[in-house]
Amino acid sequence: MNGKDKKLEKKLGAMAKPSLHPEKKEAIHQSLIQFNYKYKQKKRSRSMMKRFVAGLSGVAAIVLLVFFIMTSPNEKPLDHTVEELIPDETETIEDPETDKEQNEITDIEKDEISDQEKDVKKEPDEATINPLEKYQVFSDYLLDHPGYLSEGRTFYKVENTDYFLAYGHQAHAVNRYELFEVKDTEVILIRSVVDDQDYERIESIIHLENWQEEMIQYLLEEVEPKNELFFSYDEQQPETVLTIDGENHTLYPIYVTKEKTYFFKKGEGLWVKLFKDEATINMYGEEQKAVRLQEYQ
Numbered sequence: 001m002n003g004k005d006k007k008l009e010k011k012l013g014a015m016a017k018p019s020l021h022p023e024k025k026e027a028i029h030q031s032l033i034q035f036n037y038k039y040k041q042k043k044r045s046r047s048m049m050k051r052f053v054a055g056l057s058g059v060a061a062i063v064l065l066v067f068f069i070m071t072s073p074n075e076k077p078l079d080h081t082v083e084e085l086i087p088d089e090t091e092t093i094e095d096p097e098t099d100k101e102q103n104e105i106t107d108i109e110k111d112e113i114s115d116q117e118k119d120v121k122k123e124p125d126e127a128t129i130n131p132l133e134k135y136q137v138f139s140d141y142l143l144d145h146p147g148y149l150s151e152g153r154t155f156y157k158v159e160n161t162d163y164f165l166a167y168g169h170q171a172h173a174v175n176r177y178e179l180f181e182v183k184d185t186e187v188i189l190i191r192s193v194v195d196d197q198d199y200e201r202i203e204s205i206i207h208l209e210n211w212q213e214e215m216i217q218y219l220l221e222e223v224e225p226k227n228e229l230f231f232s233y234d235e236q237q238p239e240t241v242l243t244i245d246g247e248n249h250t251l252y253p254i255y256v257t258k259e260k261t262y263f264f265k266k267g268e269g270l271w272v273k274l275f276k277d278e279a280t281i282n283m284y285g286e287e288q289k290a291v292r293l294q295e296y297q
Helices: 003-014 022-071 096-122 199-206 211-222 278-284
Strands: 141-144 151-157 163-170 174-183 186-194 228-231 240-244 247-257 260-265 269-275 288-292
Antiparallel strands (some): 141 151, 240 247, 260 269, 269 288
C-alpha cells in the first residue's frame, strides 16, 4: 500500500458513519420482503401459464386428430368419444391385493350358496317319497309282549323280483318264515310257515350257503298260499296318535282286518300290532298290543 492509499483510508475512517432509526430499518426490511414475494409470484405465474399452454396444445392436437379421422372419407367413424381418449386424472389405481381379497370373499360366498343349494336338493319332497321308504316297511323289528304275541323279523330282499323274505322268532318258541310280495304301494303276505310244521325240510334248507333263495323257492312251491295285507298307503288316510306307556306316538294305521291293526312309524317301520280278536280277549281279558322294542332301532 502506497502513501496515497494510506491517506485515503485515513480520511474514510474519519468520516461519520450512517445511523438509521430502528423503525426505518424495519420499513426497509418489509419493503425488501414484499419485493421478493412479488418477484416469486410473477415467476410462478409464468411457469403455470407455460404448463397451461402446453396442456391446451396437447388437447387441441388430440381434438384435431379425432376430427380429421372422423371426417376422413376413407376411414370408418370411431366408436370412441373425445372424453374417452382424454385420460381421466381423477381415475384411481386399484390395489391388486384388495381385489384379490374381494374375489376370495366372493368365491367363499359362492361356495356357501352352492352348498346351501345342494342341501336343499338333498331334501326330497315328502310327497314324492315312496311310502314304503317313508315308513321303512321292510325295516327289521322286534315286537315285545308278555305272552305269545311277541315276534321278531329280519327282512331279505330278493333281487330282480317283488319278493321280500322275512324270518324270525314267534313268541320265542318257534321260527317263522314269511314271503311278502310288493304291488305298487301295497305289500301282501303270500306265504307263512313255522319250522315245526315241516321241521326236517326247513332244517335242510337253512343249513345251505344260499339258504334264503332256497327258502323262497320252498315257500312258493310247497307252502299253502295266503293273501293277507301287511301294508298299503292311501294319502287320504291320516296318521293317528297312539299312547303307549304314557308316551304319544304318531303312527300310520293299517287295518288288516276288523280285529287286527298294524301301525307304522315314519322312518322307523312296524311299531305296533293291535289284536282285538275273540281268542286274544278271552285269554287276556282285553285287546292286546305287541310294541316295538325301541332299543332295537
